[in-house]
Structure formats: C-alpha cells, structure tokens
Amino acid sequence: MIDVRQVRHDPELARRALARRRDDGAMAQLDRVLELDARRLEVLGEVERLRAERNEASREFGRRKQAGEELGDLQADLAARAARLKDLEEDLREFDSLLEAHLLAIPNFLHEDAPEGDAAANREVRRWGTPRQFDFAPRPHWEIGAELGLFDLPRGSRLAGSGFPLFTGMGARLVRGLANFMLDLHVREHGYLEVQPPYLVNATTARGTGQLPKFEDDLYRVERDELYLLPTAEVPVTNIHAGEILDAAVLPIAMVAYTPCFRREAGSHGKDTRGLIRVHQFDKVELVRICRPEESEAEHERITRHAEVVLERLELPYRVVTLAGGDTGFASARTHDLELWAPGIDGWLEASSASTFTDFQARRAGIRFRPEPGAKPEFAHTLNASGVAFPRTIIALLENGQQADGSVRLPDALVPYVGTDRLVAST
C-alpha cells in the first residue's frame, strides 16, 4: 500500500511514479484518493471535535451524578449530540473504507532504475553460460518427458484438468531431488531459515502481499472456508511477521520454503501452454527477505544472486532481465527476472522473479521494526525471489541435457539428489 500522507504531501511525485507503469487506471485511482483523503480529513476533524466535547460533558455528568447534584436537561442535551456524532461517525467509516479500497488498488511506486516502457523495453543486464551447440535437432521437453516416462500429462489432465501435471518415476524423483538440492543450497550456503507454511491462506494474508483485492481471479478459492490456495510461498512466508514490531537485531530475516503453487492463470489460455511451460500447479522453492530500508538495495542484488547460483549449479544458461515499468508486477518496485535458455522450444523461459517491494507489502501487512531501543517503529522492506520454480527448470534440464541417444545427462550437482547422472527410458 502506498503512503497516503506522502501522496497528500507531494501528489506530483506520486503521479510521476505511477505514470511510469503505463497504468491509466492507477492514475485515476490516485486522483480519487486525493479527493477522498481531503474530504475524510474534514469529517475526521469534526468527529474528533465532537468527541472531545462529548467526553468532557460526560465527565461533568459523572461528577455531578456522584455529587448528587441536579442534572437538569443535561442528559437530553447529550443524547441529541450523541445522535449527531453517530451520523458523522458513519460518514467517517464510509470515507475510511472507500479510501482504503482505492489505496489498496494502487500499485507500488517504481524504482527509478526500472526501464521506461512496456515489456519490449525490458533490459538484459547480464548473461551466464553458453547455449550448447547440437549436432542434432534438439527436441522439446514434452517429447523427452513422455518418452522417458518422466511425466504423464494426459493422465494428469484426467485427474484434475489440463495444467495439472502428473510426474512419474524418475520425473517424480527429479522433483524431489530438486527440492532437496535447492533447500540445502539456500539453508547451508546462503543462510536461510527453512520454513514450511500453510498452503491455504486467509484473505488478510493474501491482502498483505498484494494478491487481494485486485487479483482475486488469479487465485483458487475455497469458498466454503474463505481460504485461498497459495499462488506462491511468498504469500504465507512474507506474512509470517505480519502485525509485528521486530527487534532490529533480527534483521535481515531470510526464509526459504518449498511449496506447491496454484495459479488459475486466468486470461492466459492458449498462450505458451504446451508441456510444462505454463501450468496451474507447480512446485517452487521461494526465498523471502525482510530488511531495514537502507539495506534493500543491496538485499535485492543479494537475493537475485542466490537464485542465480541455483541455475549455475545446474549448469543452465540464463540471462538476467530488469523489467520495464509497464511489465513490473503490482506490488514490486523493481524486478529482475532470471530466464533460462530452452533449446527444444528455442526460447527463454522465466524461472525466477527477484523483486524488491520497498515498504509496499510491509505497510499492507504491518511489518515494522524498531531501529533502536525506544525509537519509533518503522516499516521494513520486503523482498522475494523464486529460488527457483520447478517446471521451467525441468524444461531446461531436459532440453539442455538431452543426448543424441534420447537420454538426458544431469548436472553433477544433482547426481547425489537424484541418484543418477542420466535419465534413460525405463524399459
């Protein structure tokens, strides 16, 4: 959530920050916020004045009654004032909820470093690894997976619908191995605390990280219990410290979680849906960091690197892309995507998004820290990065590791986790 006082204080700054998102709707919301805020403040002033009067009069009432003095028409007079106050308080509540609703719908201010423009303006900042030269035509992962019995997409569809993959045999073993490999790396070498969060979250939690109220259509919802399936572990993990005032000494907090993710992918039907490219359920290891504001710039670089190391250990060529304003997610101030090279489909695939949210999520979720003992609490900054998402990593592993004989060579780092250096057809 953006800071309404900052908007009030410098509307032009807010306008400029939002303009870079190429989001006309957000701009209109901002104007509405300014208007609502001004009117709310008027009503608030009046309500507080009336309440002060009432409190004073009620104290007098109590004093007189205790002293056995004459009350006269004081009670009737106060009752009339109370009715007037009640009306105004209702107005105030209305303004409060309207203002909040609009504020919740406004995206985060962009980092000045995010390129101007839409997705076409995304900026590649570095590349790692060299795409392999093939002496045969590399095949797409869905052919390799089906042939080696790693996954069975038709039967997965039968169980739940298209986009719900069924991994089988060594494919299932590969998923398990990837989970352990990534968790071990982040816990042992990068210093993260391993957590295993709930896979369903309530509306408050989903609002804390920015999925609600604007993106409800992207979530699977369990209506009966008013819960949502998590679209990413970012949601429960970032909210672990919601509503808390943290001791500065515990910062930065670094947590890693391995969870399934559920996404309705509303509006993206028919786009990049072959094989495992875009699915409704997938596994992911997620990194979350909570830090002091002055650290978030360095933390963003750090968390991005932590995700990159995963890809490097897996010997997968990738590039880092800083998203342009028009392509940056709602809650993010700046996002670095890690894109894997997939020779079978001849394209780059986003396997990780590393974002800094500045205080946007911290405001929504109420994540604060006390800079010094006795000092006023401040909002923390939050960051997260996939470290990394499984399906596209599996795509890259299969397509980059495929051999002329149809088998797939696995990177050394994975051998102890999967128990083999080569995936072959199980006859």
Added chain:
RNA sequence: GGACAGGUGGGUGAGUGGUUGAAACCGCCGGUCUCGAAAACCGGUAUACCGGCAACGGUAUCGAGGGUUCGAAUCCCUCCCUGUCCGCCA
C-alpha cells in the same frame, strides 16, 4: 462437529459501566551508588491518526466488527483465535 473456559500493553497479570491508556511485577532505557559490574534505590518506557516548527494538545485502540448508553476493557450480538474434555480421524 459438540460442551465448557478464556483472549488486556514487549512478557506475566489486576481490573464487571464514570479522571482506567489501563494497577502490580518482570523486561528494557536513563540516573544514583561503584575502580567497574551486580544488587539496591530513583525516574522513564504502547501504537496509530489529526493539529502544531516544536513544546504540546486532541482522537482512537483492552482478539475483530457491530450494538446498548450521556459515558464501555467492563453490558448485548456476530465472527476469529487459544485451552480443556467428548466425538471423528492421517
């Protein structure tokens, strides 16, 4: 799912309609004492919003949201959560 008991400040925990934003203790910060520390003693110590350069003033907050009342931590309603027992169950 049923029954009962509860949810108060960083922690423990008083408080059942009128200077209670809230006793007391612990913790924390500052001071006295000490070569230094501990102990003891003294003082301070919630959060948010509004107004103000500030000092400060006002308002709200005792799980959440409504209601009753001149006035609610205290009474009523709904919801959430925790504990105990029963039921069911991996």
